[in-house]
Amino acid sequence: xxxxxxxxxxxxxxxxxxxxxxxxYSDSASNYFPWYKQELGxxxxxxxxxxxxxxxxxxxxxxxxxxxxxxxxxxHITETQPEDSAVYxxxxxxxxxxxxxxxxxxxxxxxxx
Amino acid sequence: SAVISQKPSRDICQRGTSxxxxxxxxxxxxxxxxxxQQPGQSLTLIATANQGSEATYESGFVIDKFPISRPNxxxxxxxxxxxSPEDSSIYLCSFxxxxxYFGPGTRLTVT
Numbered sequence: 001x002x003x004x005x006x007x008x009x010x011x012x013x014x015x016x017x018x019x020x021x022x023x024x025y026s027d028s029a030s031n032y033f034p035w036y037k038q039e040l041g042x043x044x045x046x047x048x049x050x051x052x053x054x055x056x057x058x059x060x061x062x063x064x065x066x067x068x069x070x071x072x073x074x075x076h077i078t079e080t081q082p083e084d085s086a087v088y089x090x091x092x093x094x095x096x097x098x099x100x101x102x103x104x105x106x107x108x109x110x111x112x113x
Numbered sequence: 114s115a116v117i118s119q120k121p122s123r124d125i126c127q128r129g130t131s132x133x134x135x136x137x138x139x140x141x142x143x144x145x146x147x148x149x150q151q152p153g154q155s156l157t158l159i160a161t162a163n164q165g166s167e168a169t170y171e172s173g174f175v176i177d178k179f180p181i182s183r184p185n186x187x188x189x190x191x192x193x194x195x196x197s198p199e200d201s202s203i204y205l206c207s208f209x210x211x212x213x214y215f216g217p218g219t220r221l222t223v224t
Contacts, residue, residue, distance in 0.1 A: 036215075
C-alpha cells in the first residue's frame, strides 16, 4: 500500500518568513495530493491540492509543488502570519480507486510574531 | 461548504466503559469514514461506514471494539467499547464530496 513520509515534524519560523513542508510517497499510481490544515480543537481542513498532471499550484500565499519522478511534493507558505500556526498534513491517493488517502504524520508549524 | 458536526466534543471516561460518538452531516453522503488521531500522530482510518451495509474495518480494528452504525445518509455513530487508556485519542468522522471534509473531532481521555 501507499506510504507517505512528511518532514519536518516541527517547524518554527518568524512572522514574515517562508515555510516549506516536504512529503514523499511510495505508490507511483497515486495521482492526487491534498494538504490539510488542522487548527487546535478543530478537524483538518483542505487548504490546497494538486493532481499529477500539474507541477505547481498556487493560491495566494500558499503553493504546492509536485515532482512525480522523484515522488515528492511540498507545501510552501510565504509571508507567514501567526494565524498560519497549525498542524499541516499531506496526503496521497489514487483518485481512480478508493476515496481513502494515506496521510503523513503531520508538521506542527509555529509562527512567532 | 458542507457542515459536519460531532458530539460530544470531548469526554473523560473510566476504564472498561463505552462511549458512543455521533456524527451529523448537513447533506446526504454515500460513505462516511471514522479516523483516530493519537497525540502527535497522523490520521488512522478505523472504518468506512456505508448506509445499509456493515462497516468495512481497516487492519487492526474490529467491530467488537468499534461498532459503527449508519442508519441514514446523514448520520453515523462510532462506539469505543470496553475502553482502556490506550484508547485515549481524538476521533474524527469524515466524508468525501469532491473533497474530503472532517468533523471537529471528539477528544477522548480514558482514565
